[in-house]
Amino acid sequence: xxxxxxxxxxxRERLGKSSETASLHDATTVGEWIAAQGRVDPALADAFxxxxxxxxxxxxTLADLHAPLTDGDELALFPxxxxx
Amino acid sequence: MTVTPQTxxxxxxxxxxxxxxxxxxxxxxxxxxxxxxxxxxxxxxVVRGGGxxxxxxxxxYPGMSEAALNDLAEQAVARFDLAGCTVIHRVGxxxxxxxxxxxxxxxxxxxxxxxxxxxxxxxxxxxxxxWKREEFSDxxxxxxxSRAEDDAAxxxx
Numbered sequence: 584x585x586x587x588x589x590x591x592x593x594x595r596e597r598l599g600k601s602s603e604t605a606s607l608h609d610a611t612t613v614g615e616w617i618a619a620q621g622r623v624d625p626a627l628a629d630a631f632x633x634x635x636x637x638x639x640x641x642x643x644t645l646a647d648l649h650a651p652l653t654d655g656d657e658l659a660l661f662p663x664x665x666x667x
Numbered sequence: 668m669t670v671t672p673q674t675x676x677x678x679x680x681x682x683x684x685x686x687x688x689x690x691x692x693x694x695x696x697x698x699x700x701x702x703x704x705x706x707x708x709x710x711x712x713v714v715r716g717g718g719x720x721x722x723x724x725x726x727x728y729p730g731m732s733e734a735a736l737n738d739l740a741e742q743a744v745a746r747f748d749l750a751g752c753t754v755i756h757r758v759g760x761x762x763x764x765x766x767x768x769x770x771x772x773x774x775x776x777x778x779x780x781x782x783x784x785x786x787x788x789x790x791x792x793x794x795x796x797x798w799k800r801e802e803f804s805d806x807x808x809x810x811x812x813s814r815a816e817d818d819a820a821x822x823x824x
Contacts (some may be wrong), residue, residue, distance in 0.1 A: 590726070591726060591728055591796065591798060592726050592798035592810055593810040595800070596810075630814075636813075640728070640731060642707075642795070643728070643730050643731035643734055644731075644734075645735075645794075646758060659731070659796075661728070661796065661798070662798065662810070662813070663793065663812075663813035663818075664728075664792070664793055664794065664795060664796055664797055664798060665792070665793075665797065665798050665799045665811045665812070665813055665815070665817075666725070666756060666768070666791055666792055666793075666795050666796075666797030666798070666799070667712055667756075667767070667768055667788055667791055667792035667797070667817075
């Protein structure tokens with residue numbers, strides 16, 4: 584049971600990686616996965632503990648920490664968007 | 668001679684690309700798509716200089732950026748009764764003065780075209796997965812922070 588995780592922009596640079604395959608950790612929501620992954624990846628926990636807000640998308644659709652997460656999903660984590 | 672009534676087919680054109688776009692060609696393309704258009708609304712965003720800034724590097728989330736822009740364009744068509752709309756967003760390294768984003772809307776009347784244009788640019792700044800990094804003449808670079816006024820503008824719609 585795993586998820587593909589993508590990181591973008593300042594978060595990608597901060598973590599030093601743009602993507603990885605990670606265990607689902609039996610998480611059922613994005614928030615649960617972030618908490619569980621943070622225990623094995625302290626840099627990720629630090630990024631979330633910092634002052635900057637982090638946005639999430641599941642399967643290329645904007646989501647929030649309560650969004651369901653299941654095996655094989657593509658989870659993306661990134662800073663607030665600054666397009667235009 | 669039989670005249671076939673023109674069905675008002677709504678055309679949404681969304682592109683995310685590194686290459687420059689041709690505003691004149693895009694305008695002509697949108698006008699050619701409908702004979703019920705009374706006006707076009709347009710917004711062209713460019714890289715603003717000053718403070719030693721030399722370029723912007725635009726990163727995006729391939730696949731999602733196109734989907735998010737398409738979703739916004741379809742919202743605009745439905746909400747403002749547009750005949751069509753075009754949204755083109757560039758990515759990669761863009762020097763000062765370079766066009767970044769083009770929003771074109773066509774409608775029977777000006778209010779719909781102008782309102783939809785502003786809706787699209789306000790919403791896409793904070794609602795589509797693009798991120799800007801500023802590059803400066805001293806070699807430094809910094810990610811652009813999100814601005815409260817941009818969030819407020821997007822929420823205002």
